[in-house]
Amino acid sequence: MLETTQNPLDDRATDPFEVARQAAVQIAAKTGVEKHDIALTLGSGWGKAADLIGETVATIPAHEIVGFSKPALEGHVGTLRSIRLQNGKHALVIGARTHYYEGHGVRRVVHSVRTAAAAGATTMVLTNGAGGIKEHWKPGTPVLISDHINLTADSPLEGATFIDLTDLYSKRLREVARTIDPTLDEGVYTQFRGPHYETPAEVQMAKAIGGHIVGMSTALEAIAARQGGMEILGMSLVTNLAAGIQKTPLSHQEVIDAGREAEPVISALLAQIVEAL
Numbered sequence: 001m002l003e004t005t006q007n008p009l010d011d012r013a014t015d016p017f018e019v020a021r022q023a024a025v026q027i028a029a030k031t032g033v034e035k036h037d038i039a040l041t042l043g044s045g046w047g048k049a050a051d052l053i054g055e056t057v058a059t060i061p062a063h064e065i066v067g068f069s070k071p072a073l074e075g076h077v078g079t080l081r082s083i084r085l086q087n088g089k090h091a092l093v094i095g096a097r098t099h100y101y102e103g104h105g106v107r108r109v110v111h112s113v114r115t116a117a118a119a120g121a122t123t124m125v126l127t128n129g130a131g132g133i134k135e136h137w138k139p140g141t142p143v144l145i146s147d148h149i150n151l152t153a154d155s156p157l158e159g160a161t162f163i164d165l166t167d168l169y170s171k172r173l174r175e176v177a178r179t180i181d182p183t184l185d186e187g188v189y190t191q192f193r194g195p196h197y198e199t200p201a202e203v204q205m206a207k208a209i210g211g212h213i214v215g216m217s218t219a220l221e222a223i224a225a226r227q228g229g230m231e232i233l234g235m236s237l238v239t240n241l242a243a244g245i246q247k248t249p250l251s252h253q254e255v256i257d258a259g260r261e262a263e264p265v266i267s268a269l270l271a272q273i274v275e276a277l
């Protein structure tokens with residue numbers, strides 16, 4: 001895709017936190033909402049949750065906000081939405097994820113998370129569609145992320161920034177989610193670079209090192225969210241069993257279809273969880 005305007009994050013001399021602060025100021029101006037309490041990134045299969053969590057105050061095309069890119073993928077809605085929850089809190093819904101595999105660098109990947117922190121959010125809900133390694137997870141199963149393994153060999157942290165990642169995906173928030181659905185299982189999310197799916201051998205490696213879910217997002221975002229001081233809830237929708245675990249080859253269309261089918265149920269679940277946070 002041809003980009004006509006320069007993204008300030010691509011200039012190494014720019015402070016990415018300053019860009020995030022500017023983005024937060026623009027969001028406050030365009031939405032009329034001074035502070036957002038909670039932010040949600042809605043990945044494939046989770047988009048409908050935005051319509052269920054509350055009353056939409058404003059919808060902004062993400063590329064109108066500094067540092068955000070145009071969406072790379074059809075089906076990934078490039079909007080930022082400000083929603084007033086029933087409990088009076090304000091949620092910022094990020095429907096514009098930049099994936100690491102797009103090759104624009106990790107600063108762009110985590111810009112939405114840094115913007116959410118700058119906008120005042122103290123809770124970050126990260127959702128995604130992913131492959132499952134546990135065989136009993138049928139396509140359409142929502143899973144809580146308990147921890148992650150970052151196989152991108154990259155980090156959103158720059159320089160000697162040493163940050164603890166213990167309890168990165170808040171145990172407290174996982175327990176809140178289980179008050180809504182006690183049957184929610186959990187697993188370790190393994191982020192691969194993508195955009196290819198894994199080979200069956202790579203899935204076996206992920207399993208051997210303690211992974212249960214394979215995907216192409218979230219881990220880098222969670223690190224940035226921790227740096228921003230936010231409490232994190234991570235949820236994956238298992239849209240397919242990982243390569244070699246399921247007997248048939250993976251098809252992007254099947255993944256999309258499984259997401260669409262599960263969307264109403266898991267979106268309603270997420271809306272209930274958000275209300276309880």
Ligand code: 8IG
Pocket residue numbers: 044129130131132192194196197198214215216239240241242243250255
């Ligand atoms: I949806 O099986 C979805 N995203 N890496 N592997 C990886 N990402 C995914 C998968 C999968 N399914």
